[in-house]
Amino acid sequence: MAFLDLTNLEKTFGANRVVKDFSLEIAKGEFVSLLGPSGCGKTTVLRMVAGFETPTSGAITIDGQDVTGQRANQRAIGMMFQAYALFPNMTVADNVAFGLKVKGVARPEREARVAEMLDLIGLRELGARFPFQLSGGQQQRVALARALAPSPRVLLLDEPLSALDAKVRVSLRNEIREIQRELGITTIFVTHDQEEAMSISDRIVVMNGGIAEQAGAPFEIYNKPRTRFVANFVGTLNTLPATVEAPEAGQVAVAGQSFTLGRGALTARRGDTVTLALRPEAIRLGRAEGREVVLPATINEVHFLGSVIRVRARVGDGVVALDTFNRPDQPPPPIGSAAEISFAARDVIFLQD
Amino acid sequence: MTRLFAWGALIFGCLFFLLPLVGMTEFSLKMRRGVYSFDAYVRVFEDPTFWATFSYSLTLAAATIVFGVFLVVPTAYWVRLKLPQARPVIEFITLLPLVIPAIVIVFGYIRLYNTSSFLPLTGSAIGTDILLTMGYATLALPYMYRAVDTGLRTIDVATLTEAAQSLGAGWFTILARIILPNVLVAVLSGAFLTLAIVIGEFTMAALLNRPAFGPFMQLLGANRAYEPPALAVIAFAITWACMGLIQLVTRFSKHERAKA
């Protein structure tokens, strides 16, 4: 049995089914992200785990104990909010100490723990300050220390980084992950930023319309998306319409070039149009070794992003985006010029619709 | 031109409010023929009834404030947290005391709690004091509720509550350690307004026949020439001191936050 077990969770607000049959098992010490577009029910799932919402049906167990009916203040769950939510009337140290005071931890022990927590987040000197005297990043770190101080069983983070600016966001997410590893605390992290989710999670659950579409390691989610939604939501995806030529052999044609996909027989019939999906990094500009499919293309757009150049090229009836690395000796291709793109048939992703 | 008009309006306004006060103050100083003196004030301060009624009203004001805080803070908090759709209704209810005259309320009290009723509060002095405190709390309700509600608006009540809950806090801890300290300035300004109301209140205290400051002022006014204006000036000074304290507390707390 998993450490944190969500079984068939359902939540309806009036006639609105917000979370539908949501199940998830999380191992002890695991860092799981809930990823999905706005309104897909991520926060609602998190709030049910925290005890702020009661599931319409389903069960939540932590460490074998059913907590579904327990109140929020009995669950020993740490939570970090998007809006910092530090107590404005208390100093940083008092904020961190709050959970310990409520628990009835004696003063010397409490002070030691607060010092330890402030060290952990690297804000030892700021204990006497008030929240309004801290930057957003510092406030959020204090919120993390406050949530962790009473040694909760589970840590929940609801988009804790989205109010911060880009640089702080990246450094703080790494810090959160480091601290999480160090303490080995089971964590659910909610975000709608796929890069954020992929960079720090052990496992990602992609949600859509209250349903868990796919759960898996970032590598798996990105490279083997099971549905079109997951493929589109996580990373950029190129789709190319192809005509089936020989379904038994897996042979298709794009823009007059035919090639074999090497996946065995296709379920489609000869003459049908199927959709091929490719990640931008799977496509090369020009010919390359090991990329046996070569298609003629016209350069549509060129975006110079620094180390990477993103090119959009017209191929047959579709437009594909592809990434090439910047090379100082090779300027990007001019817009409107003719070019060739190449990819390996084994990199093509098939999606269930 | 518009500037000139604005200044003119301002000066007219000031004169309109200040002249009667100046006249009254001037008159209160004329008890001794031919010279200005504080004789009227000395008379007032030497009157033991002044001190008795004043301290009685002060005590009742304190009781009213305590009762009001315990009634209003949890209510306003709960409404903001759980019943936001009920806010207009609650606001309307808290405004009723401004519409219903105190005399109506007090006659209602006398009818409901007279000596032959199921709860004969008017039968004893302490019972009547309790009744009077409730009446004062009702009169102060519009001010107290508004002050506290405005204070609550400055903090994110829902998120702070959830943060505290996730740290294991129950309702009492949340109210006492997080909500109340954060609306303290608002509560204090509500408290000073309550004090000003209670000190000057006449109708309820007179009809319930309690020895409060308001009826004392009225009694003095009916029987003496120079002391009533002196008393009025004193009453004004008390009210203004309350207003000044509100300012001071607000200023001080900002200062406190900024310097800490």
Ligand SMILES: Nc1ncnc2c1ncn2[C@@H]1O[C@H](COP(=O)(O)OP(=O)(O)OP(=O)(O)O)[C@@H](O)[C@H]1O
């Ligand atoms: N208390 C509530 N009452 C009614 N509807 C609600 C309530 N809370 C959430 N909802 C609805 O449930 C749906 C999911 O909300 P939720 O906050 O879980 O989304 P989310 O995935 O966290 O979105 P976001 O990324 O914008 O935070 C939304 O359509 C929202 O309107």
Ligand SMILES: [Mg+2]
């Ligand atoms: Mg959300």
